Amino acid sequence: MLRLLEIEYNKLRYSRSARILIITYFILITFIALIASIEFNIGTIEFRVADQGIFNFPYIWHFNSYIAAILKLFLAIVIVSMMSNEYSNRTIKQNLIDGLSKKEFILSKFLTVLVFSGISTIFLFIVSLILGYSFSDFTEFSIVFSDLEYLLAYFIKLTGFFAFCMFLGILVKRSAFALGFLIVWFIFEGILYAVLNFKVFKGTDIATNIMQFFPLESMSNLVVEPFSRLNAVQTAATQIGGELTKDYGIHWYQLLIVIVWTIIFIYSSLVLLRKRDL
Amino acid sequence: METILSLNNLTKRFGKVTAVDNLSFSIEKGNVYGILGPNGSGKSTTLGMVLNVVNKTSGDFKWFNGKLSTHEALKKVGAIIEHPNFYPYMTAEQNLALVCKIKGTNRDKIHEKLEIVGLLDRKDSKFKTFSLGMKQRLAIASALLNDPEILILDEPTNGLDPQGIHQIREIIRKIAAGGTTILLASHLLDEVEKVCSHVVIIRKGVKLYSGPVDEIINSHGFFELKASDMQRLEELLKDHPKIGKITDKEGLLTAFLDDPMDAEEINRYLFEKGLSLSYLIKRRESLEEQFLQLTNQTSSN
Numbered sequence: 001m002l003r004l005l006e007i008e009y010n011k012l013r014y015s016r017s018a019r020i021l022i023i024t025y026f027i028l029i030t031f032i033a034l035i036a037s038i039e040f041n042i043g044t045i046e047f048r049v050a051d052q053g054i055f056n057f058p059y060i061w062h063f064n065s066y067i068a069a070i071l072k073l074f075l076a077i078v079i080v081s082m083m084s085n086e087y088s089n090r091t092i093k094q095n096l097i098d099g100l101s102k103k104e105f106i107l108s109k110f111l112t113v114l115v116f117s118g119i120s121t122i123f124l125f126i127v128s129l130i131l132g133y134s135f136s137d138f139t140e141f142s143i144v145f146s147d148l149e150y151l152l153a154y155f156i157k158l159t160g161f162f163a164f165c166m167f168l169g170i171l172v173k174r175s176a177f178a179l180g181f182l183i184v185w186f187i188f189e190g191i192l193y194a195v196l197n198f199k200v201f202k203g204t205d206i207a208t209n210i211m212q213f214f215p216l217e218s219m220s221n222l223v224v225e226p227f228s229r230l231n232a233v234q235t236a237a238t239q240i241g242g243e244l245t246k247d248y249g250i251h252w253y254q255l256l257i258v259i260v261w262t263i264i265f266i267y268s269s270l271v272l273l274r275k276r277d278l
Numbered sequence: 279m280e281t282i283l284s285l286n287n288l289t290k291r292f293g294k295v296t297a298v299d300n301l302s303f304s305i306e307k308g309n310v311y312g313i314l315g316p317n318g319s320g321k322s323t324t325l326g327m328v329l330n331v332v333n334k335t336s337g338d339f340k341w342f343n344g345k346l347s348t349h350e351a352l353k354k355v356g357a358i359i360e361h362p363n364f365y366p367y368m369t370a371e372q373n374l375a376l377v378c379k380i381k382g383t384n385r386d387k388i389h390e391k392l393e394i395v396g397l398l399d400r401k402d403s404k405f406k407t408f409s410l411g412m413k414q415r416l417a418i419a420s421a422l423l424n425d426p427e428i429l430i431l432d433e434p435t436n437g438l439d440p441q442g443i444h445q446i447r448e449i450i451r452k453i454a455a456g457g458t459t460i461l462l463a464s465h466l467l468d469e470v471e472k473v474c475s476h477v478v479i480i481r482k483g484v485k486l487y488s489g490p491v492d493e494i495i496n497s498h499g500f501f502e503l504k505a506s507d508m509q510r511l512e513e514l515l516k517d518h519p520k521i522g523k524i525t526d527k528e529g530l531l532t533a534f535l536d537d538p539m540d541a542e543e544i545n546r547y548l549f550e551k552g553l554s555l556s557y558l559i560k561r562r563e564s565l566e567e568q569f570l571q572l573t574n575q576t577s578s579n
Contacts, residue, residue: 014369091363096329097352097357099352277292277326
């Protein structure tokens with residue numbers, strides 16, 4: 001297993017574009033701290049984002065894993081191109097001739113995906129911990145380390161998303177088209193949701209219940225948006241008269257759906273590679 | 279003798295097209311084999327199947343008598359298919375180091391192998407800056423990294439300039455002299471003739487011949503003759519029981535033999551009939567002539 005990771009590490013570390021994207025990705029995660037310094041004035045009210053409690057434990061776990069997940073697109077580019085470049089450089093052929101089995105090939109890529117997700121999660125944990133200790137109103141141990149399931153959800157979400165990218169890279173064989181396909185799929189899920197929700201199953205929960213099984217939707221369901229959970233927003237909502245009753249929690253079946261998708265994507269990649277003549 | 283690779287009724291179909299049709303042959307240790315066939319005859323597909331990149335439709339192949347799984351066996355094989363495939367953004371040495379990782383061999387052979395193919399001074403240049411000849415040589419170096427039991431080369435001189443072709447052939451000859459088993463696919467006859475001891479000829483995926491190079495067709499050779507009275511010469515030759523077809527080519531008669539006969543015998547026969555020759559030579563067909571004869575024979579059938 002270590003050998004497979006070393007092979008993949010060797011392929012990535014000399015690629016300048018991959019190196020730049022990976023470094024950019026991690027730098028951007030640390031830039032979440034910059035949100036703290038956002039200030040704006042509405043009339044006479046001075047508004048500081050940091051004062052709104054976004055860096056309070058345990059809310060920060062939710063907030064940061066949501067924001068950091070947006071940045072996953074940078075790594076997605078790296079993963080799609082690390083798959084499709086093997087086709088365009090025909091190096092996958094040479095790898096197999098040199099004695100790598102097709103299973104080992106897919107495994108080496110999937111291990112890389114796991115490492116990327118793992119490092120991202122650990123990195124996010126450290127960044128959030130530092131930010132939290134600097135800005136949070138509560139720093140009691142029991143509060144700091146509660147709600148850590150958001151990090152688990154973040155890890156599963158990244159792994160699932162990257163596995164999807166991996167599969168697309170193998171399926172389409174061209175990085176630009178694979179990324180295009182990803183966007184098209186995203187739009188497709190959006191349209192399907194709109195059609196189901198506002199036309200077919202109007203006024204019921206059925207659309208949401210169906211859509212939660214789709215890959216991108218299931219991944220985005222893992223960590224729902226944290227903004228409406230903020231005190232300021234909650235207060236505003238009550239003043240208008242509405243009440244926001246949203247489920248912010250993470251459920252085991254949501255994790256399971258994404259894990260199942262991950263397995264489907266990895267296995268399909270292997271099947272695709274086995275069936276194809278190179 | 280130790281069998282390195284054996285094919286048993288290996289078949290590959292692409293849709294309706296049968297690219298390789300029930301091909302069987304085996305590769306013994308220590309010989310230099312050529313797979314010969316026109317373009318599109320299924321050479322690369324055959325190699326692709328035994329190298330785990332093309333899926334077989336039916337049939338079977340075995341590496342090292344089936345002692346190892348294909349991908350484990352390939353670690354003991356060095357192979358280049360069509361054009362060299364490496365990571366363009368990595369240097370020659372980095373690319374070879376990666377191959378070492380995959381094959382699970384030691385990295386200390388890298389310099390030695392680069393030396394063999396004459397690329398040691400370019401080891402830190404990126405692969406994408408290489409010329410085709412250099413890429414091809416790097417591919418050979420990479421195939422040699424594990425001191426393979428067998429070296430498989432598919433059209434190694436394709437697209438190279440005369441100098442590049444010469445360099446590659448020198449390298450192959452050197453490797454063959456070292457006792458490495460080689461399997462060389464080519465459509466260039468003189469290439470196979472110069473390097474190989476055994477040959478497998480395929481056409482449209484069907485095997486026409488496999489065996490030593492000098493026994494390709496059941497031929498006893500032919501005479502080329504000339505005399506002052508060509509008509510009388512032709513008549514006399516026709517009467518001889520051991521001579522089959524006779525053709526006239528630019529003032530020379532070519533007489534093909536149905537049975538073995540040496541030049542002395544024909545000379546004596548003609549002299550006894552009162553004809554003296556001004557020119558007599560006994561020859562065997564070159565590989566090219568044999569190959570064309572073989573492929574034409576089957577196409578007319």
